[in-house]
Amino acid sequence: MPLLQYGETTIEWQFQPDTKLKRHYVTVERGRLVLLRGPQVAEVEQEALVRRRARWIREKLALVNQPQASDAIVTGSRLRYCGRSYFTEVRHVPELAKPRLTFTASRFVIENPDGASIQPDKLMPVLENFYRDRAHEKLLARVRHWERETGLQANGARIRHFQSRWASCDAHNVLEFHPRVMELPASVQDYVVVHELCHTLEKNHTKAFWGLVASHMPDWHRHHEVLERAVFGDAV
Structure with missing residues (x-):
């Protein structure tokens, strides 16, 4: 894979041609190579595109490669909505088939069949539906x-x-x-x-x-x- 040295950061990227796109996009994800997508271009042009966004890429690599938070969501945790973080209450409701989330003017309420805490990966689909x-x-x-x-x-x-x-x-x-x-x-x-x-x-x-x-x-x-x-x- 091609490499670009930007200061102390080595940026390794993968190019994915996509004729449906009119411009090029850079994607940074945890545990993956930097992805450059867009119309077909030679490697020298790819490097120019990556270099143009090198500072942004470096910042995103540092961010996504931080240790992942694995703490369960419990009463007192906070969730984001419209630029603010809101108090969250987690209730154990064993008769439910799956977690349920509601929002009032001041707090989130999570009703969870599995207990008074919920893991982030279990909560995210419910939160995204909200x-x-x-x-x-x-x-x-x-x-x-x-x-x-x-x-x-x-x-x-x-x-x-x-x-x-x-x-x-x-x-x-x-x-x-x-x-x-x-x-x-x-x-x-x-x-x-x-x-x-x-x-x-x-x-x-x-x-x-x-x-x-x-x-x-x-x-x-x-x-x-x-x-x-x-x-x-x-x-x-």
Whole structure:
């Protein structure tokens, strides 16, 4: 596999040609090589693309390779929603067939058939379903709001689980959002929506694209930095 030395970090990547993509994407995941996907390019061009995102890749490698938290979720743990962390109560409800999660204005309640604690891998599908429901309710409404505000029009919007991205705008201008966008502060959710709406006119991250984003959201840099600290992939 090709290598790039960036300071003290050795970046080894794998290239995956994808003719359906119009631009290149870098994905960083725990225990895997850095993945570069997009239209076919020679190795020298691949290296240039990886070098362009080398600082971002280095930060993500350090983040995803930290020891994984294995602590069970118990009463007093905190879960994230809309940029805040909320008190979580775990109740043992043995008659249930599977865990159930509800949210009030101030706390999460997890009803668990297996005890008064739940492992993160058992909780994540339930939590992601919660995010998905809230995204259908709230995020898609923000798409309609920003379509009115910007004059930009998508050919639909939906919630979809991505392997390593927050959102996308496909070749037909259909917007797709990962349920976990609902973890983010509302202002950053709006940035994600505006970002993807701008891709309905400018498919690549060109100077014209960022100018369009800035025309509708002048403080976009501040929100973009929040996404830069996330573990999902990034376009190059």
